[in-house]
Structures are given as structure tokens and as C-alpha cells.
Amino acid sequence: MEFLTIGAFAKAARLSPKALRLYDELGLLPPAAIDNVSGYRFYDPSQLDRARLIAWLRRLGMPLARIRAVVGLDDDAAAAEVSAYWQEVLTDTTERGHLADFLVDYLAGRGGATDATAGFGLRYAARTDVGRVRQTNEDVAYAGHRLLVVADGVGGRAGASASAAALAALKPLEAQAIRPPDLETALAEAVADAQQAVREIDDTGDQGEAVTTLTALLWSGSRIAMVHIGDTRAYRLRDEGLVQLTHDHTWVQSRVDDGSMSIEEAARHPRRALLSRALAGSGHRPDFATHDARAGDRYLLCSDGLSTVVEATAMTAVLSRRTSPDDTVGELIELAHDAGAPDNVACVVADVVTL
Numbered sequence: 292m293e294f295l296t297i298g299a300f301a302k303a304a305r306l307s308p309k310a311l312r313l314y315d316e317l318g319l320l321p322p323a324a325i326d327n328v329s330g331y332r333f334y335d336p337s338q339l340d341r342a343r344l345i346a347w348l349r350r351l352g353m354p355l356a357r358i359r360a361v362v363g364l365d366d367d368a369a370a371a372e373v374s375a376y377w378q379e380v381l382t383d384t385t386e387r388g389h390l391a392d393f394l395v396d397y398l399a400g401r402g403g404a405t406d407a408t409a410g411f412g413l414r415y416a417a418r419t420d421v422g423r424v425r426q427t428n429e430d431v432a433y434a435g436h437r438l439l440v441v442a443d444g445v446g447g448r449a450g451a452s453a454s455a456a457a458l459a460a461l462k463p464l465e466a467q468a469i470r471p472p473d474l475e476t477a478l479a480e481a482v483a484d485a486q487q488a489v490r491e492i493d494d495t496g497d498q499g500e501a502v503t504t505l506t507a508l509l510w511s512g513s514r515i516a517m518v519h520i521g522d523t524r525a526y527r528l529r530d531e532g533l534v535q536l537t538h539d540h541t542w543v544q545s546r547v548d549d550g551s552m553s554i555e556e557a558a559r560h561p562r563r564a565l566l567s568r569a570l571a572g573s574g575h576r577p578d579f580a581t582h583d584a585r586a587g588d589r590y591l592l593c594s595d596g597l598s599t600v601v602e603a604t605a606m607t608a609v610l611s612r613r614t615s616p617d618d619t620v621g622e623l624i625e626l627a628h629d630a631g632a633p634d635n636v637a638c639v640v641a642d643v644v645t646l
């Protein structure tokens with residue numbers, strides 16, 4: 292048997308002599324022989340397999356202590372251990388990716404975060420009210436730490452089922468740690484699920500046609516993805532005042548858009564509730580948009596039960612007082628009641644806050 296010098300062995304194993312000395316000290320790969328007089332280390336060529344395995348595991352980034360365990364295992368067990376290690380690396384990398392995304396936004400002064408550890412969050416409240424005239428409530432309202440939804444079901448039981456189904460399809464978004472680049476895609480997929488759910492209510496048949504409006508915001512870091520169809524609305528209160536983020540899909544709004552009707556005429560028109568687009572079995576296309584979000588932003592989502600009976604100036608006044616979201620929602624519903632509350636009212640208020 293021909294021993295190799297440490298230099299020749301290192302070259303064959305693609306390791307440095309320095310690394311070989313370290314592996315010796317750690318008990319990973321002791322030399323086959325050491326010259327008593329000179330102290331030179333010699334390696335047996337049969338040690339090359341183990342040396343190469345150690346080199347590969349090092350390139351994988353595996354800690355030395357763990358490498359010691361792996362090289363002591365038979366091949367099958369070693370393979371399983373490498374696989375388990377790599378899964379841990381992938382999980383850890385994903386988590387650190389989320390942190391990196393947050394830090395980029397944070398350091399760039401875009402001030403936002405997906406969770407409380409980042410110093411920002413959403414404070415929110417959601418409520419629906421049957422109003423003073425209707426016997427049933429087909430509106431739904433939901434607010435969570437990253438998802439805000441209002442939907443106004445059209446008609447009786449089928450409408451109530453449709454708005455509830457739309458909300459149920461979106462709610463799983465709340466539990467997912469969605470990164471800002473994936474926000475729009477995740478929302479679009481959930482909306483496709485909502486459309487399918489509404490279609491299935493139609494297919495069951497006995498409730499009449501299932502139709503609902505849908506307005507929802509999905510928040511992550513400094514971004515908000517929005518979906519909108521029908522005449523429910525989203526507004527944002529910021530320095531410049533109250534801005535309506537959605538465009539009504541109503542017959543009167545299309546008359547306003549083509550110049551054949553004034554905004555005042557539209558507001559008083561008897562057919563003002565007639566929808567030009569809605570989430571229904573026939574599958575109209577919703578609007579999707581993305582907005583930046585800042586600390587201090589206040590968002591309002593509401594159904595037409597609020598926006599058609601309460602003037603924008605009155606809503607702005609209530610929102611600008613900056614009482615808690617819960618109190619604000621209560622005050623807005625009270626305004627609708629003062630105006631007769633002829634329809635169901637859905638209302639969500641959310642503040643982007645520094646914690």
C-alpha cells in the first residue's frame with residue numbers, strides 16, 4: 292500500500308492541507324500514519340471517499356459537528372440526514388427572505404411591515420347593520436390584520452349566500468404570510484375561487500341567481516392589493532383628504548363617465564343601484580389595483596347603504612376625528628341611520644399605525 296503525503300492527498304481530495312489538519316484535530320479524518328521523527332502526516336488512498344464526502348458537505352454549508360455525525364452513518368442513513376439538513380436550510384432561507392423584504396422596505400423609508408415585530412400594524416373594525424327598512428341583511432364586512440373585505444349580496448337568499456361565499460373564499464389569505472411581490476397573484480387566485488363559489492350557488496338552483504359586489508384590500512409591508520367589482524367602495528384618508536380608490540360599476544356611473552349625466556343626477560337617479568358589473572355566475576371581470584401604504588393611512592370600505600345616503604364631506608368629518616376604528620364604524624352607521632338607512636350598511640375602518 293502506497294501512502295500519500297498530505298499535499299498529494301489534499302490535491303486528490305480537493306481539500307487544502309490546512310483543512311486536512313483541522314479535520315484531523317476534530318476527529319473527522321485522522322491520517323493513516325504520522326512519521327514519528329518528522330511529524331509528517333500520511334493518508335491511505337482508501338480515505339479519499341471519506342475526504343471527498345467531507346469536502347462536499349462543507350460546500351453544502353453543513354456545520355462540522357453535523358458532518359461528523361453524517362460520515363459515521365451508512366450510506367442510506369447519511370442520504371436521509373443530508374436530505375433533512377437541506378430541508379432545514381430551505382425553510383430557514385424562506386424565513387430570512389421575509390425578513391430581508393421587510394428590512395429593504397424599512398431602510399428605504401417606505402415604512403411598513405407585515406407584522407408587529409416590524410413596528411407597524413393595522414388597527415381595524417368591521418360591522419354590518421340591517422338598516423331601518425330591510426328585514427334581512429345581505430351585506431358582509433370583515434377586517435383582519437392583513438385583509439379587509441366588504442360585499443353586498445344582491446337579492447334575497449342567493450345574494451346573502453353569494454356575499455358570504457365571496458368572503459369565505461378570501462379569508463384564507465389572512466393566514467398566509469404573503470410577500471409583497473406575490474400579493475396581486477394571491478388575491479387574484481382567491482377572487483377566482485370566490486367566482487367559482489358564487490357559480491356553484493347558481494348551479495344548486497333553488498335560490499335564484501347569485502350575485503354580489505366585492506371590494507377587498509390585502510395588505511403586506513408597504514403595499515396594498517385591491518380587488519373591486521360592483522358598487523361597494525374603498526376610500527383612503529391621507530394628508531390630501533378622502534380619496535375614493537374604487538370606481539363604481541353602475542349604470543349611472545357609466546352615464547357620468549360618458550358625460551351624459553351629472554354626478555348630482557346620478558346620485559338622485561332611481562336606477563342608481565343598477566350594477567354594470569358584479570361577481571356572478573356570468574363572470575364579469577373585477578378591477579385589480581395596487582397602492583402604496585403609509586403609516587397614518589386610514590382606509591374605509593363600505594357598501595352603498597352608507598355611500599348613497601351619507602355625503603362624502605360628512606364621512607370625511609367623522610373619519611378625520613381619528614377616533615378608534617370601532618368608534619368610527621359606529622359613528623358612520625349612525626349617520627346612515629340618521630339618513631333613514633333604507634339599505635343594509637357594511638363598514639370597515641382600518642388604520643396603518645406605528646406600534
Ligand code: MN
Pocket residue numbers: 443594595596634635
Ligand atoms: Mn346595498
